[in-house]
Amino acid sequence: MTASVPVAGLRGPGSFSADFRPTNYRELYTFLEPNGSAPLQALLSMAASESTNDPKFNVFQDEMPDRSFTINNGGGYNSSTTTLQLTSGDPAAYVVAGSIIVNSATGEVMRATADGDQSAYTIAVTRNVGGTSLTITNGDKLFVAGFAATEAATSPTAVSWDAGVDYNYTQIFRQAVQLSNTLKVTFTRTGKREDDYITKGLKLHMSDIERAMFWGKRVETNGSTNQALRYTGGLTNLITNTIDVSTYSTPGAMSENKFDENLIETIFAWGSKEKIMFAGAHVITLLQQIGKNKWSPVSVDGGYGVQFTRYNTFAGSLNVYLHPMFRQVPNQSKNALILDLPFIKYRYLDGRDTDFLQDRQSNDYDGVKHEFLTECGLELTALRPHTYLKGWNTLS
Numbered sequence: 001m002t003a004s005v006p007v008a009g010l011r012g013p014g015s016f017s018a019d020f021r022p023t024n025y026r027e028l029y030t031f032l033e034p035n036g037s038a039p040l041q042a043l044l045s046m047a048a049s050e051s052t053n054d055p056k057f058n059v060f061q062d063e064m065p066d067r068s069f070t071i072n073n074g075g076g077y078n079s080s081t082t083t084l085q086l087t088s089g090d091p092a093a094y095v096v097a098g099s100i101i102v103n104s105a106t107g108e109v110m111r112a113t114a115d116g117d118q119s120a121y122t123i124a125v126t127r128n129v130g131g132t133s134l135t136i137t138n139g140d141k142l143f144v145a146g147f148a149a150t151e152a153a154t155s156p157t158a159v160s161w162d163a164g165v166d167y168n169y170t171q172i173f174r175q176a177v178q179l180s181n182t183l184k185v186t187f188t189r190t191g192k193r194e195d196d197y198i199t200k201g202l203k204l205h206m207s208d209i210e211r212a213m214f215w216g217k218r219v220e221t222n223g224s225t226n227q228a229l230r231y232t233g234g235l236t237n238l239i240t241n242t243i244d245v246s247t248y249s250t251p252g253a254m255s256e257n258k259f260d261e262n263l264i265e266t267i268f269a270w271g272s273k274e275k276i277m278f279a280g281a282h283v284i285t286l287l288q289q290i291g292k293n294k295w296s297p298v299s300v301d302g303g304y305g306v307q308f309t310r311y312n313t314f315a316g317s318l319n320v321y322l323h324p325m326f327r328q329v330p331n332q333s334k335n336a337l338i339l340d341l342p343f344i345k346y347r348y349l350d351g352r353d354t355d356f357l358q359d360r361q362s363n364d365y366d367g368v369k370h371e372f373l374t375e376c377g378l379e380l381t382a383l384r385p386h387t388y389l390k391g392w393n394t395l396s
Contacts, residue, residue: 038203038210039321040278049346049353050379055170055230056220057347059379062163063270067094067144069123077136082113083124084136092116094144095123096157102145108134111148115157168218168238169230170349170377175205176360180367198356198370205354205372211325213378214337232377235337240383241266245334245391252334252393256290262389263315271340271385273316276308279336280326283392287311287320290395334392340385349375 070087071077077084086092095101095116101123102109109132110125117123128134147156177197184194218233243262245254254262267275279287308319318338326332348354352375361369380386 038206038325039323040213041206041210043276043341044344044346047341047344047346049348051350051353052170052347052377053350055228055349055375056167057170057377057379059166059168059381060163061166061380061382063382063384065091065094065161067091069095069142071136071138071140071142072121073136074138076138076140079128079133079135081136082127083122084142086121086123086142088121090121091118092121092123093118094159096147096159098147098149098153098156099144100129100146100148101125101142103134103136104141104143105137106134106140108132108136109145110142166380166383168233168347168377168379169220170347170352170375171212171216171230171232173205173208173212173374173376174371175201175208175373176369176371177201178361178367178369182366184368194368201370201372202356205374207325209374209376211329214325215329234378235339235380235386236388238378238380238383239337239386239388241386242388242390245389245393247391250396252391253396254392254394255396258396259290260313260315263313263318267338267387268316269384271382272342275316275318275338275340275385277318277320277336277338278323278326279320280333281322282333283336283389284320284322286392286395335388335390336392338387338389340382343380343382343385345379345381347377347379352376 069090069092071084072087073085093116095112097112097114099112100109101112108127109129110127111129112123112125114124149156177194177200179193179197184192186193212232212234214234215236216232216234217237219231221229223230243266246252248254248258308321311318311320326335352373354372354374354376356370356372358370359368360371361367
């Protein structure tokens, strides 16, 4: 069964209308070859993009705090102790007088009697609200569960937080196309050689950008000179949420139940309930085994021609795609990237998005030379919605 529904994060209905006209070369590539070697570029051309006026651009990543804490007291606490020691680094400042605190292990409800002490990592509370007599064990997890104010009270202490600041670079990508004037006018059965070379050049250019956005390392060299060299950071190096199956007790083996647990507790814990999974061939094989037993795979045609298979689970929906580069690049068949498209943005330097520059040859060259040039990078507006799954060798 094929479902024609748009994929989250793409603008428009997810399919090309009869009067669609590409507005740039990235959209042209999507129109010509949506299921080609660079499907991420195809999707990003129809998703959010933004120019930058600096090759080093800042990324402001703003996420809601979880406002949870861990007790750090070897002997725990009896039912009446009111000053509690938290683990160093816990965000005690999110507790203000009147905050309701719950012990997730016992269900005990407490109310803060003062603002949390961020320097000492302590909170002062009224214990066992409601008449219980529960104790606290070292390592118990507490969390803020609301606020309770008395009548005629003044407003509480304000709580806020700053967005985290990260950065990335734009990278200059260039792909030349060259042929002699003799070849340019020679008749071939495949049509004009120049057009053929240009089409292949665009495909190679998009493939280069695609690979950099997967495996690139964020680096700048000679930054203080007028010939700086910059590399954009790719997804495998930027994403911090990693599931490395090679480190499991049986290296490379993950059971269906463990995969379900990862879906619920890691992959869909943050962000959207619909995500894209670019996977290697071996991962796809394992997913097919799970799909036969449990999931309901549905073909999805809502990604501007990129053909996904959707796996609907209780945790969320995975739009799965066997990425050709995970075949072409060595040692990638057991890996996958799960991406939340609304939290990914294509960034390009002002006036330097993909362009086709003609007649770059020297004056005495008996031929033509053109090139595709792009200066771009990748922005992750949030890190936790994305996951890097690697080293999945077998179902246990």
